[in-house]
Amino acid sequence: MPDDIVEQVAKARLEQHDWNYGFVMDGYPASQAQAEFFLESYDVDGVILLEVPDTLIIERLSNFRVCKACGLDYNLIAHRPKEDEICEVCGGTLIQRSTDTPDVIRDRIRDYHNKSEPVIDIFRRKELVVAIDGTKPPAEVSALICAELAL
Numbered sequence: 066m067p068d069d070i071v072e073q074v075a076k077a078r079l080e081q082h083d084w085n086y087g088f089v090m091d092g093y094p095a096s097q098a099q100a101e102f103f104l105e106s107y108d109v110d111g112v113i114l115l116e117v118p119d120t121l122i123i124e125r126l127s128n129f130r131v132c133k134a135c136g137l138d139y140n141l142i143a144h145r146p147k148e149d150e151i152c153e154v155c156g157g158t159l160i161q162r163s164t165d166t167p168d169v170i171r172d173r174i175r176d177y178h179n180k181s182e183p184v185i186d187i188f189r190r191k192e193l194v195v196a197i198d199g200t201k202p203p204a205e206v207s208a209l210i211c212a213e214l215a216l
């Protein structure tokens with residue numbers, strides 16, 4: 066999506082001011098232009114960088130399945146259905162998204178690194194980046210984020 070449209074959407078949303086205690090942006094800013102706009106427009110307390118080795122991302126995503134009928138997601142490592150490829154809730158068939166095959170995942174990761182590293186560098190220069198070990202369980206990751214940002 067073009068930077069000017071993303072900028073307008075972010076601006077319009079944040080102008081609603083329903084975020085007295087702050088807000089978290091996920092996956093934004095995604096380009097150098099968006100990062101510069103964001104830094105000029107808002108006070109940024111911190112940038113959370115969840116660090117997960119590419120090999121683990123490939124493993125996690127290639128074990129991701131979604132129910133074709135109800136949309137519930139499964140991870141064949143952490144949340145395996147009782148019956149192979151069958152949704153425990155609705156009995157629907159579990160499928161692998163076309164974006165989650167190893168070759169496509171590798172392309173997505175390469176694309177992510179190419180686009181996000183220049184953005185992360187902008188925030189690093191401002192000493193805003195807090196790197197968190199994203200390989201830990203969710204509750205531990207959450208606690209690490211709170212501790213690093215003194216929340």
Ligand SMILES: [Zn+2]
Nearest residue numbers: 132135152155
């Ligand atoms: Zn289902």
